Amino acid sequence: MNDRTFVIAGHIGSGKTTLLAQILKTTNVIQRVEKTLLDYDPIEQSKNMTINLKVFKTKYKNYDFQFIDIPGFIELEGELISATRVADNMLIVVDISMGLEVGIERAFEEAKKYNLPIFFVINKCKSYEKDPEEIVNLLKKKFGKQVHPIQVPIGIGNNFSSVFNIIDGNFENLEENLKKKAIKEYNEFIEAVVETDDKLLEKYMEGKEITKEEIHLAFRKAIDNSLFYPVLFVDALSGIGINELLDFIGEYGLSFEEKFDDKNFTSLLIFKTYSEAHLGEMFLFRVFTGKVYSGIELKNKRTETIEKISHLFIPFGKERKEVNELKRGEIGLFLKLKDSKTGDTLSNDNIIYEWVKYPEPLYVIGIKPKTKKDEEKLSESLQKIMAEDPTFTFKYDPQLKQTLLYSQGEVHVNIIFEKLKQRFNVEVEKERAKVPYRETIRKSAEGLGKYIKQTGGRGQYGVANIRIEPLERGKGYEWVDKIFGGAIPKEYRPYVEQGVKKAMEEGFVLGYPMIDIRVTLFDGKYHEVDSSNLAFEIAGSLAFKDAVSKAEPYxxxxxxxxxxxxxxxxxxxxxxxxxxxxxxxxxxxxxxxxxxxxxxxxxxxxxxxxxxxxxxxxxxxxxxxxxxxxxxxxxx
Missing domain, CATH: 3.30.70.240 (Alpha-Beta Plaits)
Structure with a gap:
């Protein structure tokens, strides 16, 4: 039970990716701390920000860690939502100079949905001359008394040199001022832990001795049950505090085996889709029960499709290592499924794992391709990007004659545009989204439509008299045929209505469709030889336009x-x-x-x-x- 899976979250600029890079360097997986080793996508490098979640696996002492690095920008919170669904713990990275930003709050909210143990990591302690206690107090004020430091930082700002663990550190090694602070924090820590356990609280109130083992067990249980949010201190760039962080989350992080019981079937959940030009779609998944191995056949319960897993990989950022088998709790990657996507459960049982709900894409713009070639590729390219980023959508509105893009914000739009250009060589331009206005009338009016052409040979002849009336808002459209006798034969009347409907679609004031109107056909004329369907359709359209001009359209x-x-x-x-x-x-x-x-x-x-x-x-x-x-x- 030494596996630990953490999503690393926080606000943009808090140093999440640098922290992970330092962890990977500390565990001898990479040789130097460079964000570009983790943020390898050209768009990420050009914007100097993480835009896609990525998985990195490493080993520290006897602990196997899986870290999921995610963007901190609020418009990309879909990656946070997806990653949190499959993680067992969350590290929330806090920039000591920035205080409480929205990315911290959103990460906390998401972790609470799944009762993930939360570990706050205050970063950049060496970079800024700021007392870490100020940030701890802000965290306590926002997230409650469950927030408590388990370390005392030694030195502030440029003098930050190490951290002291108040749980099992030797207080005698500290200078007097730090010793007093550490003892104070330790006593508050003991009280905070005791308050989470009724039996310990009773012993504490009675003045009975509480053993370190009892404290340890109660502390671990409190973290697992979101009753205690430990605070740790690091400086990711210099590496100070990284070993102590790994020791702590290794000992107190929740393992998958502790979280879920195994079953006698295999199941997995796909939580991210990628696309590469030479490989096509790739799928990140986590094994929830059983084992996944090369050649296994699993059913997609959404589509009832059988998917045969031919190749399995362990992901490490953009790299991947092929393996024959993955056990429960492990994150893997496979290629080229027939009919699966993000959020799907694959299993040889009937289980379906609940998937997440992403925020509605409420920032809307119009887009248009720059060239005819771009136009032909636009829809297919956007569909491929949507497969890996389900937090946006698009549609072509035939009435507005515009493609509308629904996204999470301006930065999100720019990223989508960059993906279109770099991956699919498609360029688009922004334009203001058109509004589906409508038109209607303020009062009743009558209209006459004549379409008569008799210049030798068979001509055209159709005359229609109509009355239009405003309807209550939301009633739409009504057609009433009040022709008596043979003023217009029955076979021509539907064509009058057809002409009216076409004129309504064309609008009158600004060219928008007209609604909430009753149209009554009450008279007309026809010619036994020259009348036709077309003549009465045109007459209906002319009659409607004539009536609208007198009905005060708006x-x-x-x-x-x-x-x-x-x-x-x-x-x-x-x-x-x-x-x-x-x-x-x-x-x-x-x-x-x-x-x-x-x-x-x-x-x-x-x-x-x-x-x-x-x-x-x-x-x-x-x-x-x-x-x-x-x-x-x-x-x-």
Whole structure:
């Protein structure tokens, strides 16, 4: 039970990747600490940030570690969500100079969903002249009294030289001031551990002796049950504190065997898809039960497809080592499955593992290919990128005649564009997303449509009289045939309606489809020889346009119900932002605003909300209705 699988999380810039690089150097897997060895993707290197989760396996003493490195940028939190689903523990890296950023809070929230043991690692202790105790107090204030340091840093800033373990360190080796601090922290540590165990608390209150073994067992149990969040101190760049970190997470990290019982069947969960030009799709997975070996056949329960596993690999960043077998708890990689994707369970039993829910992609832009060649490849290329990044989507809207890209934000869009260009040689341009406006009428009116052409030979003849009336919002369209007698023969009347519908689609004010109108055909004329389907279709279209011109047409815009979530201290700023976007506030709760906003103002609301809330704001939206666009905006 010496396996330990950790996701390394934190805010962008906290030094997560550098920390992992130092761990790999300490365990003699790599020779030097360079981020580019881990962030090897050209896009990552050009942007100097992690954009894809990666798995690295290493051994330290008698512990086998699997580390999952993930991006810290909030727009790429899909990688955090995927990685946390298959991890057993989480290291949350905190930059001592930055304090509590949104990436720390999101990592904590995600870990709590799965009750993962959480270890806070305060990084860059040598790089900044800042007292680590300030950060510890911020963590305690935010995440509760379960947060407690298990080390005392020796030295501050450039004088940071080592760490002292308060659990089993020798206090006599410390100078007097540090000794007092360490003893104080130790006593608080003992009290914090005792409070998590009723039997120990009873002994403590009675003044009975508590053994180190009892403390150790209670401490381990408290970490496993998220009742204690240890805080450790490192400087990843210099390597100070790395050995002590590995010793601690090796001893107190949760193993897969402790977390799950084995079963008499094989099952695995795919948690990441990659694509490489010369290999095609590659799938990262974790074995949950049994063993996976070359040649095994497993069923995809979503598709009922049998997948034969021909080659197995252990991933190490961009490198991979082929193996014959992987046991439960191990993370592996395989290639070229028939019909599987991220989130699928493969098994020779009927089990299906629950997959995650990603944040809705609410930042919307229009995109257009630069050339005809790009246009032909765009959809297929985006589909391939979506396979490895399910946090965005796209669609072509035939009414708007525009391809809409739904993503997590501006940086996310730029990454997608870079992938299109570098991997598929497809270039696209951004444009403002078009809004599906609609048009309607304010009052009833009648219209006459004539299409008569009689110039020798067979001509065209169709006359239609219609009446249009506004309907209640949301009623759509109604057609009423009130022709009596033979003014227009029955076989021609559907073509009048067809012409009306085409005219409604074309709009009148700005060219948007018209809605919420009742159209009544009440009279007309025909010619026994010259009348035709086409003549009455054109007459219907002309009659509708004539009627609309007298019915005071106007433009409608889609309005959405919104729920906006933000910390209480940002609520007033968010309300101001909503008001500036023609929003309507319907209710305010402690951390939530309920309201309505036009879709035109929601396409780029997400970056603005994040700016107002330091990345902490989010929102949900649902279509409500169409309502009239202010006349000043129509003129624009």
């Amino acid at each position: 433009v409608l815009e889609p309005i959405y119900n919104v729920e906006i979530f933000a910390p209480e201290e940002y609520i007033s700023d968010v309300i101001s932002e909503v008001n500036s976007r023609r929003g309507k506030i319907l209710g305010i709760e402690t951390n939530k605003i309920i309201g309505q906003m036009p879709l035109a103002e929601l396409y780029d609301f997400l970056p603005a909300l994040r700016a107002k809330t330091k990345g902490r704001g989010r929102f949900k939206m649902e279509f409500s209705r169409y309502q009239e666009v202010p006349i000043n905006l129509v003129k624009q």
